[in-house]
Amino acid sequence: MMKARKFFAEHIFPPLLGLGMFVLVWGMVTQTSENLPGPMKTWDSAVVLFSDPFYQNGPNDQGIGWNVLNSLGRVGIGFSLAALIGIPLGFMIGRFNFLNKMTSPIVSMLRPVSPLAWLPIGLLVFNASNPAAIWVIFISSIWPMIINTAMGVRQLPQDYLNVARVLNLSEWKIFTRILFPATLPYMLTGIRLAIGTAWLVIVAAEMLTGGVGIGFWVWDEWNNLNVEHIIIAIFIVGIVGLLLETMLVRIAKRFSY
Amino acid sequence: MKSYVQIENVQMSFSTRQGEFVALKDIDLKIERGEFITLIGHSGCGKSTLLNLIAGLLLPTDGVMLCADREIAGPGPDRGVVFQNHSLLPWLTCFDNVYLAVERVFGATEDKALLRQRTKEALALVHLSHAEQKYPHEISGGMKQRVGIARALSMQPRVLLMDEPFGALDALTRAHLQDELMKIVAATNSTVVMVTHDVDEAVLLSDRIVMMTNGPAATIGEILTVDLPKPRNRLALATDARYHALRGGVLEFLYQKQAKEAA
Ligand SMILES: Nc1ncnc2c1ncn2[C@@H]1O[C@H](COP(=O)(O)OP(=O)(O)OP(=O)(O)O)[C@@H](O)[C@H]1O
Ligand SMILES: [Mg+2]
Numbered sequence: 001m002m003k004a005r006k007f008f009a010e011h012i013f014p015p016l017l018g019l020g021m022f023v024l025v026w027g028m029v030t031q032t033s034e035n036l037p038g039p040m041k042t043w044d045s046a047v048v049l050f051s052d053p054f055y056q057n058g059p060n061d062q063g064i065g066w067n068v069l070n071s072l073g074r075v076g077i078g079f080s081l082a083a084l085i086g087i088p089l090g091f092m093i094g095r096f097n098f099l100n101k102m103t104s105p106i107v108s109m110l111r112p113v114s115p116l117a118w119l120p121i122g123l124l125v126f127n128a129s130n131p132a133a134i135w136v137i138f139i140s141s142i143w144p145m146i147i148n149t150a151m152g153v154r155q156l157p158q159d160y161l162n163v164a165r166v167l168n169l170s171e172w173k174i175f176t177r178i179l180f181p182a183t184l185p186y187m188l189t190g191i192r193l194a195i196g197t198a199w200l201v202i203v204a205a206e207m208l209t210g211g212v213g214i215g216f217w218v219w220d221e222w223n224n225l226n227v228e229h230i231i232i233a234i235f236i237v238g239i240v241g242l243l244l245e246t247m248l249v250r251i252a253k254r255f256s257y
Numbered sequence: 258m259k260s261y262v263q264i265e266n267v268q269m270s271f272s273t274r275q276g277e278f279v280a281l282k283d284i285d286l287k288i289e290r291g292e293f294i295t296l297i298g299h300s301g302c303g304k305s306t307l308l309n310l311i312a313g314l315l316l317p318t319d320g321v322m323l324c325a326d327r328e329i330a331g332p333g334p335d336r337g338v339v340f341q342n343h344s345l346l347p348w349l350t351c352f353d354n355v356y357l358a359v360e361r362v363f364g365a366t367e368d369k370a371l372l373r374q375r376t377k378e379a380l381a382l383v384h385l386s387h388a389e390q391k392y393p394h395e396i397s398g399g400m401k402q403r404v405g406i407a408r409a410l411s412m413q414p415r416v417l418l419m420d421e422p423f424g425a426l427d428a429l430t431r432a433h434l435q436d437e438l439m440k441i442v443a444a445t446n447s448t449v450v451m452v453t454h455d456v457d458e459a460v461l462l463s464d465r466i467v468m469m470t471n472g473p474a475a476t477i478g479e480i481l482t483v484d485l486p487k488p489r490n491r492l493a494l495a496t497d498a499r500y501h502a503l504r505g506g507v508l509e510f511l512y513q514k515q516a517k518e519a520a
Binding site: 159160162163166168169173177178181182 | 312314331332333334336337338340342344346348349357358361412
């Protein structure tokens, strides 16, 4: 009984209080403005929206569920392609100093560029908005994967390499038994950062490219002046991002030695 | 008869930011098959460097190093190494850590069942059969060190090289592992080179104690032959006059001839 109470006081009450105050401040601020909807109005609108998340009325009017799934799909494809190329590249850059010196100026120069700057290139090359959005996701998530994987390889303790040398292991065994497992936590950090950025970027990219997706949906609702929906979209983006992050933290925890 | 390990006129220098640093100079040492050698000397004198040279992890800047009449050109499974900090791979179980070594040495000639049996035997030798499926972070420091020893022994190396294998352990565990090591070495008739800081350990285990002068440019100061009969018993030795004379010899070398101001 005491324990449950303590748990409530320490872990449940503070976040509830925070959320409560957030909603309260939101309500007070919107009292004075006629354009911004308050919590109640937004809630009512959300109930309607989520009562039928998967309706389809033609290409430009689909349920919120479809929009979120489409965005996630784009992120998934762009992100997987980036992992497919970025992680092996990171391994090679980490293992071979020559390659590291060769690529480091390019990586350092391109990494700080806003991913959206790559959108026109994508539109030009692919001539379609969907692959262009995927391209932007690809570009934004490849850097953290390359950099973190390479860092993991470079930070491999000399001890482990000495074990490999004393046992005279083959390159393949070194990779599967030492290099890969030792680098895995760094790789997962890269993946986590990458998926965070990718999810940030997709909303902006879709605003520009259109199509079905949460980003375009926000833009569309702005054109309809449906501000409740925009606020709902902000919550959805936040919650989905949080779920993605939590999922990857869970996975990463399993692989920390 | 030729010695098993021959070190002739070996010099080892490292290139550092301050220029050439001569760590070892004029090292001459012959080790016979089945001999137990300990290297003792003050911290930083070059004990690990000498051990790593024999292991082949370092190559000498000058001189000749032979093992079984072949030049030591790099590390190899014929020289098993027990590292100072055990160096187990944290993502492999104790079993898999040892299996990795067994597989490398015997994988080409033996089938899986035999390899597994060898692994089990090596772990049984250090009394760790119950911890086979545990991960290194789940076992104590002394147990990790024993897995490291099992890994080295499982390869049936011609020479067992140990860098302060018991350095980080408490006195009780250390005594226990020393006793086990003596039994294992007696049973397998291994050739052992072991680095230690501990005078009692050196006298208890060695056939010969190689005492090194202080660096830089350290070399072998004296070699003390320990002619106490084997098997040795630490309790019996405690009252043995010869044991105390030998111990006194090492202490005199370390604290009089090579006295060092407290670092
Ligand atoms: N890679 C290296 N580069 C430069 N100097 C080195 C290198 N390795 C060792 N040394 C130097 O060589 C000397 C001997 O080092 P070593 O590690 O062999 O000492 P040690 O006798 O094992 O000491 P300890 O008992 O503290 O382990 C030291 O002065 C050390 O600074
Ligand atoms: Mg040392």
